Amino acid sequence: MAQYGSTHRGKHFIVIDSTQPGKKGVFCSIKVDGEEEYPDIKGSPFDTVHAAQMAGAAFARALIDSELDLDSYEHKGYFIRASGSEQRDGTWVGAYQLHRNDNPVPFRRANVPTFRGNTRKEAEDNAIAVAREAIDEDVAAGKL
Incomplete structure (x- = not known):
């Protein structure tokens, strides 16, 4: 060892x-x-x-x-970075990026427009939850 x-x-x-x-x-x-x-x-x-x-x-x-x-979260060996953007109607939509190790270039980016939060934090928390589910599904399917 x-x-x-x-x-x-x-x-x-x-x-x-x-x-x-x-x-x-x-x-x-x-x-x-x-x-x-x-x-x-x-x-x-x-x-x-x-x-x-x-x-x-x-x-x-x-x-x-x-x-x-405090700008990313580790889940099953991958790192999730979340962000939120304010929409014209005042709601917030979250997005996430998935990173491997300390590579600054994400290997996946996605918006989560199905959820609209009242604050940036709500939108980012939802994006993190969606990203964790996506990682779990891809790991179970053998894609990651």
Whole structure:
């Protein structure tokens, strides 16, 4: 089992790599400031220890950024960024973007026009709920 540790924005993270009996590849999880372990690193199992460490470090940095900036939410190893836009009638419509690790380019964007909230927060909360459902459905279908 190899470990890689670093500090990002004042928080220490450790990437833990391991192999599992009967399974090929290198598996990866992270711990931030000694808290609970996050095993949902996308791409696992990896071909090499280096690939596992790089993916784990990217996930850890993105997780720390989302916790400190409060601008994204982690769900099953993916990051959701929500936004709201005010409509002409005064209601708010939410939208979301899905990101992998610390990649600033989203791999999916969607508006949620079926719900109109009275505030930006309502619209964004609804968009996050819809994004979580979409991730759950795609993971169950094997698309993610």
